[in-house]
Amino acid sequence: MPTKSRKDLQGERLFTASQWQLMWWRFTRHKLAVISMVVLLVAYGIALFCEFVAPHDPNRYDARWVLAPPMKLHFVDKDGRFHLQPFVYGLKSKRDLETLAMVVVPDESRTYPIKLFARGDPYELWGQFANDRHLFGIKADDQMFFLFGADELGRDSLSRIIYGGRISLSIGLVGVFLSLIFGIILGGISGYYGGVADLIIQRVIEFLRSLPAIPLWLMLAAALPPTWSSIRIYFGITIILSFIGWTGLARVVRGRFLALREEDFILAARLANAPRMRIILRHMVPSFASHLIASLTLSIPGMIMSETALSFLGLGLQPPIVSWGVLLQSAQNLRSVVLAPWLLLPGLFVVIVVLAFNFMGDGLRDAADPYAM
Numbered sequence: 001m002p003t004k005s006r007k008d009l010q011g012e013r014l015f016t017a018s019q020w021q022l023m024w025w026r027f028t029r030h031k032l033a034v035i036s037m038v039v040l041l042v043a044y045g046i047a048l049f050c051e052f053v054a055p056h057d058p059n060r061y062d063a064r065w066v067l068a069p070p071m072k073l074h075f076v077d078k079d080g081r082f083h084l085q086p087f088v089y090g091l092k093s094k095r096d097l098e099t100l101a102m103v104v105v106p107d108e109s110r111t112y113p114i115k116l117f118a119r120g121d122p123y124e125l126w127g128q129f130a131n132d133r134h135l136f137g138i139k140a141d142d143q144m145f146f147l148f149g150a151d152e153l154g155r156d157s158l159s160r161i162i163y164g165g166r167i168s169l170s171i172g173l174v175g176v177f178l179s180l181i182f183g184i185i186l187g188g189i190s191g192y193y194g195g196v197a198d199l200i201i202q203r204v205i206e207f208l209r210s211l212p213a214i215p216l217w218l219m220l221a222a223a224l225p226p227t228w229s230s231i232r233i234y235f236g237i238t239i240i241l242s243f244i245g246w247t248g249l250a251r252v253v254r255g256r257f258l259a260l261r262e263e264d265f266i267l268a269a270r271l272a273n274a275p276r277m278r279i280i281l282r283h284m285v286p287s288f289a290s291h292l293i294a295s296l297t298l299s300i301p302g303m304i305m306s307e308t309a310l311s312f313l314g315l316g317l318q319p320p321i322v323s324w325g326v327l328l329q330s331a332q333n334l335r336s337v338v339l340a341p342w343l344l345l346p347g348l349f350v351v352i353v354v355l356a357f358n359f360m361g362d363g364l365r366d367a368a369d370p371y372a373m
Helices: 006-016 019-028 031-048 157-193 195-210 213-222 230-260 264-271 276-287 289-312 324-331 334-339 341-367
Strands: 074-076 082-095 102-113 115-125 129-137
Touching (some): 157 230, 157 276, 213 289, 230 276, 230 289, 264 276, 289 324
Antiparallel strands (some): 082 102
C-alpha cells in the first residue's frame, strides 16, 4: 500500500482543520506579529508581578542620588579580572569643577554583584502577600541600584517605569473592554433595528466624532473632583477614554449588522422564532468576531496614548499614581532632556508597546481571512 507524501498529509490537515486552527496557522506565518505577541506577553507579565520584578519601592527616595546616572553592568573589573556574575560600581557625590554643582559619579572602589531573588524593600504582592524578595538587585544598605538612573528626587527610574506599566497597560485593556461593550450594544441596536434608534445613535456618534479630541479630554478630565482618591481617578480616566473611543467600533458593528441581517442564516433564525438578542449574540457577532479582535487590538494603543497624553498635560492621572504619562511630566523642561536624558525612557516603552500592538493587530487582521493568499 503506497504511503502518503508529506505534501498530501499537509493537504489533508488543511482540509480537516477548524476555522480557528487555520487562523492560528496563518498568524504564526507573520513572524513580526508573533514576536510582538511575545513582547506584549512579557510586558503584561512584568506589569502583573511588578512588585516582585522592580528592584525598589517606586516611592523610595534618597536625596544623595538626585539625577544619578544609569549604572553600567560590568563583567571585567578595573584590574582586568573577568567575573561570571555581572556587577555594578557604587555611586558617590562629587563637585563639578566647572559648574560647582554636586553631581553623582561612579565609585570604582566599591563593587556590587547583581543577585537574583535578592532581598530588598518590603512589598505586598497584589496587596495580599507580604515579601521582600525581588527578581534582581544588589545587597547594600547604603546604596540603591539604578539600572535606568534616578529621577529628580533620587527615586529609581526602572522601578517607577515597571510600576507605571501596570497602570498604562491595564488602562488600555479596561478602556477597550468598555468600548467593546458600548460599541457592540449601541452599534448592534443601530444596525439591527434601524429606524429611529439608528437615527439617534448615528447623530450622537457624529456629534462625538466632530468634537476635537484633546479639548474634549480636557473638559471631561477637568470634571473629575480633585478630592477623589487615586483609584477613583484611575477609573474616571478609563471611563472618559471609553466614552470617546466606542464610536469607531460602533460604526463598524453597524455596517456589519446591516450586511448580515439580510443573510439566509439570519432569516432562518427569525423563522425559527429565535429571540432577537440570541440572533445578535449567537449568530451575528461571532460571524465577524475575528474582525472585532483585530480592531480591538489596534484600539488598545490609542487608549494607552490617550492616557499618556492626558497625564503628560497634567490633566490625567496625578502623583502618587505612577504611569508612563505621569513619569513623562518630568521631561517637560529642557534641564531634564539635557542633564538627565534617561527620564525620557518611559516614552521609549510607550513606543515599543504601541508598535507591538500594531504589528500584532496586522497579524490578526491577516489571520482573520485564512483563505486569502
